[in-house]
Amino acid sequence: MSVNTPNDEQLVAIENHGGVLSAGAGSGKTFVIVEHTFNRIFHLFHTTYKINDEAWLQQFIVSSSRIALLTFTKKASIEMAERLKNRSKIIDLPDGLSRDVLDQAISNVYVGTIHSFLLKLIREGVISGVENVEITADKKVEEKINGLIEEKLIQMKIG
Numbered sequence: 174m175s176v177n178t179p180n181d182e183q184l185v186a187i188e189n190h191g192g193v194l195s196a197g198a199g200s201g202k203t204f205v206i207v208e209h210t211f212n213r214i215f216h217l218f219h220t221t222y223k224i225n226d227e228a229w230l231q232q233f234i235v236s237s238s239r240i241a242l243l244t245f246t247k248k249a250s251i252e253m254a255e256r257l258k259n260r261s262k263i264i265d266l267p268d269g270l271s272r273d274v275l276d277q278a279i280s281n282v283y284v285g286t287i288h289s290f291l292l293k294l295i296r297e298g299v300i301s302g303v304e305n306v307e308i309t310a311d312k313k314v315e316e317k318i319n320g321l322i323e324e325k326l327i328q329m330k331i332g
Contacts, residue, residue, distance in 0.1 A: 177204055187212055203249075206242055207256045211264055213240060214278050218270050230274065237278035243287045254284040 179187055183201055186194060187208040196202050214237055221233040242257075244250045261279050266272065283290060294300045 177201070179205070179208065183208075203253055203256055206253060207260050210240060210242060210257060210282065211260065214275070214282075215267055215270075217278075218267060222269050233274070234277055234281055238281035238283075240281075241283040241285075241290060243285065243290055245287060247286055247289075250285045250289075257282065257284065 179201075183205050186205045194202055194206060217233055217236045221229045221236060223229045242250075242253055244253060257279060261272075261275055264275075266275060283293075285293075291300070
């Protein structure tokens, strides 16, 4: 598994970015997001780690759970989660951080779509005033909608 070397623009984003990242296809967005995430996690480690203090681990894990990586599509979120997991296996660790503790931190990072994240916040009561949220789209509904769309497209081509 090879690791890319970031170009100058990517390096700035990896080291300083902390918000929305927007760029064209194939520009290395996922690479930058993954590297930035490790940069943040290592920063959290350095600010919480104390030798002979057991409380630092809980603080570190809780802090890493405050990281959310959001995309628009489920496919992109799956790709990002896989890259995060794969990178965690080979990245050089700072002194004092074990691979097991890093894995715990990574497993607490939220990776998903914007919509799934908002739904999570609603269900957990973080966003108030929203009640009775239901997800109605299931496989059968999705297939029906796709069938209707295809039917309409065929009608448009013929007509």
